[in-house]
Amino acid sequence: MLEKVRTICLALPEAIELIDGFGHNTFKINGKSFVISGEDDKGFSLSFKSDYETQALLLQKEHFFKTPYIGHHGWVSIQNPDGEVWNDLKDLIQEAYLRAAPKRLVKNWVELRK
Numbered sequence: 001m002l003e004k005v006r007t008i009c010l011a012l013p014e015a016i017e018l019i020d021g022f023g024h025n026t027f028k029i030n031g032k033s034f035v036i037s038g039e040d041d042k043g044f045s046l047s048f049k050s051d052y053e054t055q056a057l058l059l060q061k062e063h064f065f066k067t068p069y070i071g072h073h074g075w076v077s078i079q080n081p082d083g084e085v086w087n088d089l090k091d092l093i094q095e096a097y098l099r100a101a102p103k104r105l106v107k108n109w110v111e112l113r114k
Contacts, residue, residue, distance in 0.1 A: 001044045004086065005093070008089075008093050008094075009027040012029070012094065014101075015034075034099065034101075048075065050074045050076045050078055051094070054074075055074050061095055
């Protein structure tokens, strides 16, 4: 699952991967985190930056929950995502990137998608 996340995140312009102080794989753009992943006794978890509106919609779905410690900033998590959820996750990861990216990269991203 980490490889799927890595493939999606590192395909985004100027995104980098770091290991944070807790041992989580953290994907950043311009020093700002947009995706954090890790493993614990419950399995693989994925957290991503969101806005409050999207967070509220996702929390109504079965698989999503508010990210501990940073959920009050709009972050959302999912534990052990399965095959069907990955299509949505790709879009959510890209949205998280755009929330953290500098304006010049957002503009480039939008231009490339026209």
